[in-house]
Amino acid sequence: MKKFYEVCLVLLISACLLLAGCTSTNSQSPAEKNPNNTPTGEKVLRVGDLWTVSSINPGDGHDGGTFVTEKAIVTETLTGANDKFELIPNLAESWYSVNDTTWEFKLRPGVKFHNGKEMKARDVKASLDKTANLSPSTATLMSYDSCEVVDDYTIRIHTKDLNPLVPGILHYPDTAIVSPDSYNPDGTFNLPIGTGPMKVESFDEQTGTLMVVKNPDWWNGEAQFDKMIIRGYESPETRAMLIEKGDLDFTCDPPYSEVNRLDALDGIHVEKFNTPRLYKIDCNLNNTVMADKNVRKAISHAIDRTGIAKNVLYGVGSPAGGCFLPSMKWRNASLVPYEFNETLAKEYLADSGWTDTNGDGYVDKNGEPLTLKFFTYTERPGLPPMQEAISANLERIGIKVEQSAMENSAVTKAMEDGWDLYLSATNLAMVPDPEYVLKGWYSTGGVSNQPNYRNPVVDRMIVEGHYLTNETERYDHFRQIEGIVYDDLPTINVGYYGVAMVMSDNVSGYTFDPTAHDYRIDPNMTIL
Numbered sequence: 001m002k003k004f005y006e007v008c009l010v011l012l013i014s015a016c017l018l019l020a021g022c023t024s025t026n027s028q029s030p031a032e033k034n035p036n037n038t039p040t041g042e043k044v045l046r047v048g049d050l051w052t053v054s055s056i057n058p059g060d061g062h063d064g065g066t067f068v069t070e071k072a073i074v075t076e077t078l079t080g081a082n083d084k085f086e087l088i089p090n091l092a093e094s095w096y097s098v099n100d101t102t103w104e105f106k107l108r109p110g111v112k113f114h115n116g117k118e119m120k121a122r123d124v125k126a127s128l129d130k131t132a133n134l135s136p137s138t139a140t141l142m143s144y145d146s147c148e149v150v151d152d153y154t155i156r157i158h159t160k161d162l163n164p165l166v167p168g169i170l171h172y173p174d175t176a177i178v179s180p181d182s183y184n185p186d187g188t189f190n191l192p193i194g195t196g197p198m199k200v201e202s203f204d205e206q207t208g209t210l211m212v213v214k215n216p217d218w219w220n221g222e223a224q225f226d227k228m229i230i231r232g233y234e235s236p237e238t239r240a241m242l243i244e245k246g247d248l249d250f251t252c253d254p255p256y257s258e259v260n261r262l263d264a265l266d267g268i269h270v271e272k273f274n275t276p277r278l279y280k281i282d283c284n285l286n287n288t289v290m291a292d293k294n295v296r297k298a299i300s301h302a303i304d305r306t307g308i309a310k311n312v313l314y315g316v317g318s319p320a321g322g323c324f325l326p327s328m329k330w331r332n333a334s335l336v337p338y339e340f341n342e343t344l345a346k347e348y349l350a351d352s353g354w355t356d357t358n359g360d361g362y363v364d365k366n367g368e369p370l371t372l373k374f375f376t377y378t379e380r381p382g383l384p385p386m387q388e389a390i391s392a393n394l395e396r397i398g399i400k401v402e403q404s405a406m407e408n409s410a411v412t413k414a415m416e417d418g419w420d421l422y423l424s425a426t427n428l429a430m431v432p433d434p435e436y437v438l439k440g441w442y443s444t445g446g447v448s449n450q451p452n453y454r455n456p457v458v459d460r461m462i463v464e465g466h467y468l469t470n471e472t473e474r475y476d477h478f479r480q481i482e483g484i485v486y487d488d489l490p491t492i493n494v495g496y497y498g499v500a501m502v503m504s505d506n507v508s509g510y511t512f513d514p515t516a517h518d519y520r521i522d523p524n525m526t527i528l
Contacts, residue, residue: 047231053230058192070521107155125148277497508527
């Protein structure tokens with residue numbers, strides 16, 4: 001009996017050692033193996049966006065439309081665009097101008113919303129009507145009057161006057177098509193029911209976390225991952241830290257000084273792309289000093305654009321001439337970056353009476369030094385260091401600079417107390433046509449004319465250009481306008497934006513969309 005117990009004890013000890021050996025080969029807890037608490041084998045993409053997710057309603061304005069359409073890939077637009085900024089079919093297969101105020105669009109048959117219902121013309125009409133009601137700026141941009149249902153797969157959009165931009169505006173994320181079922185019976189918004197490769201599973205308004213899952217009935221194939229979790233982190237440093245720790249799989253624009261270090265780390269790679277965005281300085285023409293073109297010329301010639309692209313942006317960007325990218329077929333190719341020439345800059349200042357009369361290194365006039373208030377925001381990593389570099393450039397020609405860099409939400413309020421220069425990174429291709437930018441930025445009263453620039457010749461030419469429908473004539477006309485504002489300098493173009501996409505090595509096959517606002521998630525990329 002005693003021998004029997006001894007044998008049992010040996011067997012028990014052996015079993016315990018065997019179990020211990022089996023479990024010690026992997027010290028990770030279930031939560032560590034599966035940080036998102038998802039079923040084993042589910043492919044989950046964790047995305048850290050630049051902005052706090054404030055809205056997932058594509059019809060209520062720019063933030064919601066861009067996020068849901070391009071980053072969450074839940075909704076889609078009627079028209080698309082290729083890497084040459086040429087319009088291509090999307091939810092609409094074709095379109096043409098019926099007359100000066102009517103556009104007809106043939107819809108793609110067989111497209112299903114996420115609730116399983118087929119997208120029909122009546123749904124597209126309801127979506128565009130809702131967008132026009134919720135976003136007056138989009139309605140104005142389109143000159144939207146009404147939408148007519150011709151048959152199940154044909155709509156006609158009627159405008160208040162001739163508008164060649166209509167197909168291009170329907171590439172604008174705010175015009176993405178959502179099912180009428182996205183709204184509650186009382187008309188309030190619920191969740192976006194779109195046609196895209198992903199569909200909404202949940203949205204936490206408190207944390208701004210959106211979870212989307214694969215749409216198995218997508219008309220254009222199938223997403224290569226099962227789920228995506230998106231949350232905004234407005235600090236570039238935070239985005240870099242989270243992907244380095246392994247808490248994110250995909251993000252963009254860490255501090256540019258960190259790009260090469262991150263790319264060298266095991267488990268992370270960085271891909272750089274050109275995107276349709278311009279680093280520009282708005283000049284407050286309401287101020288007497290900034291209204292002086294000689295001062296603006298001096299500032300432009302004082303900026304070392306090449307040095308900034310190389311040493312501040314670390315190659316994630318390039319020097320800018322005209323406001324449009326070299327890849328845009330309507331850009332004015334004759335416009336090159338202003339020469340970096342400190343001597344010439346000082347001559348322009350002297351021509352307007354700004355000289356250093358007391359030898360302190362700063363120019364003055366009537367006993368007052370030339371001091372400029374210079375603002376930017378912090379969410380885009382290139383802006384604060386660019387502000388510092390440009391300020392140093394201006395100090396070298398004798399201009400005192402008071403710098404202010406803060407979160408985007410605080411800048412507008414701070415500038416109410418006075419500003420001279422405002423550095424931003426502004427999109428150029430939400431609507432792939434030169435009129436969209438030139439009218440908004442440079443026409444009197446334009447929606448983005450922050451400098452308050454007024455030039456009757458430019459105003460007249462923008463109106464004339466609106467009615468040109470021949471592409472060659474249209475682009476030549478707007479190139480002339482671009483040349484005028486390049487010389488007038490209400491805005492000073494500094495650099496073309498580059499974007500750094502930071503990804504886990506588990507992510508592969510990403511294709512960048514150069515027409516997107518910041519970036520577009522590619523449903524065809526894979527994640528291990």
